[in-house]
Amino acid sequence: MKRVLTGIQPSGHITLGNYLGAIRPLIQLQQDDDVELLVFIADLHAITVPQDRQALKKNIKELAALYLACGLDLNKAHMFIQSEVPCHNQLGWVMECNSYIGELERMTQFKDKKQKQTEGISAGLLTYPPLMAADILLYDADLVPVGEDQKQHLEITRNLAERFNNKYSETFKVPEPYILKNGARIMSLVDPTKKMSKSDANPKAYITLLDDINIAKKKIKSAVTDSDGNIKYDVINKPGISNLLTIYSALTNISISELETKYQDSNYQTFKEDLANIVACFLTKIQSKFNYYINDSELDLVLNSGRDYAYHYASRKIQKVYRKVGLGRN
C-alpha cells in the first residue's frame, strides 16, 4: 500500500494554482486501489506570516469542505488539522535541530516571503522546511503531490530524512515528489512571471475556488497578456497567454498543441471568453458541493476521525525518534 501525503495552508481561499498543483494530482492518485491518502490542513505553517484569528478559523473549516468538494474520497483518505496532532511540532523541533541555518536561508520561498514581509519576519518563516519535513516523515509517506514551488522543500525533506537515518539508524522513509506536468506552476494573472499565490496582495492575481463566478470570469478576461495576439505557448516570450493555455489545458484535458491549433485563427478575446466560461463551469460545480459540505455536521466528525488516525500513527513514530535521539527516560 502506497501512502500519499499532502497539505495546504489555510492562509486564504485555495486558488486554481493550489488546485491544479496539489489537489488534482491527489484526486488522480486516489483512483489507484493500492493507495492511502493523508491530507492535512497546514495551519501551523499558515502562522509563519501574520493571520487574523477569525479568518484563520474560517479558512481552516472552508479548506476541509473544499477538499471534499474537489472529490476527496473518504474511503481512501484521512483528513486532519495539523495543529490537532502535536507530533508535528514534536518532530518539527527535532528536524530543526538537524537542519543548518545556511541551508534554510537558501530556500527560495524564505527569500521571497522575507522580501514581501516589510516588518517582523518570524523565525517560523525560516524554519518552515523542517516542520514540513516533519509533516511528511512522521507518516512514512511514499509520495507527496506538490506544485513546482515546493520541490525545493521536498528536496530538503529528503536530505533531512537521510541525514537522520545516517546519524541514528534507519528511521524514516525517504519520500518522492509527485508533480504533474500540466498545472504544476500556475502563474499570477497580473504578473505571469510570478506564481499565483492565495496571499497575493492583489486579488486580481488569482482565482480562488470560492470566487464569485462573474468576478472570476472578469479576472480571466483581464489577465495580462502580450500585444502580438498569437495564441502560442512560449513561456519566455509570452508568459501570460502560456499561463492561460496551461489553465485551459489542465481543466479540460485538451493538450496545449491541440488548443494552439483550435485557436490559430482566433484572437485573445475569443480565447479568454472561452476560458472564462470553462473556469465558471468548473467553479460552479465545486461551489455547489462546497455549500453542501460546509453546512454538513459530518465535517467535524471527519476531522475528528482523521485526527485520531493520524495521531495513532504519528505518536508511535515520535516515541521511536525520541528513543533514538536519547530524549526523556524511555
Ligand code: AQP
Ligand atoms: N501557483 C501554483 N501552481 C501550482 N501549484 C501551486 N501550489 C501553490 N501555488 C501553486 C501548490 O499548492 C500546495 C499548497 O501550497 P501551500 O498553501 O501550502 O503553500 P504555497 O505553495 O505557499 O501556496 P500559496 O498559494 O502561494 O500560499 P501562500 O500565498 O499562503 O504562500 C503546494 O503543494 C504547492 O506546491
